[in-house]
Amino acid sequence: MSLRAASNSSKTRWFLNVAAALLLLAAVVAFFWFAFTSLSYTWNWERLWDYRKPLFRGWLFTIFISTVALVASVALGILLVLGQRSGILALIGLCRGYVELIRGTPLLVQILIMNYVIFAESRNSTLVGIIALSCFSAAYLAEIFRGGIDSVARTQIDAARAVGFTGPQIYRFVIFPQAMRRVLPGIAGELVNLIKNSSLLMVISIGEFTKETYDFFSSTYKGFEGFILLGFGYLLLTLPVTYLTYYLEKKFRYES
């Protein structure tokens, strides 16, 4: 009796799920259908194809900027977290203040200030853009690192002291290797953010993916196809990293 009830209810649930999925799909299709038809737009993908070279170059440039900024922000993030654990009050305050300032203000504002105030004299806006992105991500990475270091068990530090390691040796042989496995998923997640955030650099005219696509759009004000490509172009970069994050989370969950 109870078995039948269970199988009945699972059948009902399956039916409800399928119905809900169909309904949602219909709603999404209807929404886009309405949005696109109200534009009365004639799609022209050939124009996009003709513009492929600058778009592809912009896409590659986005990868380049994100990669360089990731490396720089990891280095700066480590410095920030070491500063916070240095025991020197002024340094702790400086690093904490930096993290709060960066996390409390919009990236767009930071990019504008960097470009038009701090580095106003610079002609290399690519470098300025990379610096802005790195400074931004470093603050978030510093928080991720801090969490990782705090997660290393007190007993491990006791054990490390007991075998006679010095302070720096404890960091090098015990805290960093253990914290690293725990922060790897966080770093991968931050890389996704970096890739997406790099699109904001278009406001200081760096020829990355969004800027190139926008140029294509503004040359005719008819290139909506470009925005769709733009979305997929970013997904192509972020989805693998997101899956890498899931993989790392799984891999490091059981060991240690």
Add this chain to the structure above:
Amino acid sequence: MKVELSDIIRRYGEAQALRGVTFSHAAEIRALVLIGPSGGGKSTLLRLLGGLEAPDGGTVRVNGRELPAHEHGLHAYRRMNGFLFQSFNLFPHYSALRNITLPLEVVHGMTPEEAQEKAESGLRRFGLYEHREKRPFELSGGQQQRVGLVRAISSKPALLLLDEPTSALDPEMTAEVLDVIKELNEEGQDIILSTHEMGFARAVADHVLFLAEGKIVEQAPGSGVFDNPQSEQAQRFLSRVMQY
């Protein structure tokens, strides 16, 4: 070994873990055993004796030398000792072998070859050689503690400090770890041990301290505390733990 404690005070915030511990002894001690209820101050005293932390008041003397109060001096002292905790001694990201060789190389200045030879002979002796490449999570609790013991003694420590080394183990594993500790002690290794294994404490102890509420309530050479407890606290504690 020779241990002298004079009026040791240790606080953690509001809580007072040790409230005036004084102890000295005449005869030579090879195994000093700390017993008593949990929270009575055993672990704290062991941490002070091992140089993991310094007291807030009073002095600790080990083998005639007063332990320094600053981290730099304590670090030099810790290098001479071996320490085994209740659990999670091993570094989970290194193999059993690496757990042993790393301190030998980094702290004791051995070459990688010397360290490897030393570690392998230690592991072989306690039947752990075939597990040398395993990570701690692949070892049983008893194996982990024995690897921890090999690590602690490989540097030929002056003192081996053991903080409830079998509390996290089942009876069979407890026996295999206690066997190793007893063997080491019989070979002349000085040990200071805190434990809830009363049978073992009685068997190895040259001197027993009964700690409760941050004080030494009772102490005696050999099995004196077990055979003839004087204080009501010790009588109650012993009759409780011997009940089953």
